[in-house]
């Protein structure tokens with residue numbers, strides 16, 4: 001599944017790896033924050049400051065995803081599911097599992113832990129942002145934690161879409177599995193939702209690209 005990857009560190013006994021494809025995301029996120037979002041939201045700062053904010057935002061995102069995957073892994077371990085470790089790659093993070101979970105309850109708990117941990121981080125960052133705005137903390141700091149609050153809320157909501165193998169799809173599968181006591185059937189149904197959601201994303205992507213071309217073609221030339 002992965003290309004070349006580097007082991008960064010171990011946390012609670014889990015190895016945290018980063019696939020080289022993650023670097024593409026790190027660069028894209030840093031760049032879009034430093035050259036796009038932050039100058040737009042907080043005009044009047046220096047270019048160097050925006051880049052520092054971009055790097056801080058991208059490191060914060062990196063930490064948030066590790067926190068999310070770590071939550072899956074810790075809950076999985078409580079249920080005795082052997083976990084291989086955490087890998088960050090181009091589509092985010094994944095907590096690698098050796099086997100299917102032993103019961104619907106184990107899968108439900110393990111899957112829901114990720115989005116809950118992201119909601120928790122969103123609340124913490126948003127709380128800090130409110131305190132910081134009222135306390136007159138530096139705009140550079142408030143900007144970065146405000147971004148982290150929003151991005152964690154997006155991560156939580158996106159992962160709750162009931163499309164297998166997203167977390168929400170695993171939650172959905174565990175409910176079906178618990179209902180009919182048939183993991184194959186549950187997997188088939190939740191995977192069908194997953195494929196439909198994948199097609200929907202491609203459709204939206206193509207639509208956006210087409211619209212971008214139309215605007216670019218008629219507007220800027």
Ligand SMILES: [Zn+2]
Nearest residue numbers: 114115159167
């Ligand atoms: Zn997750």
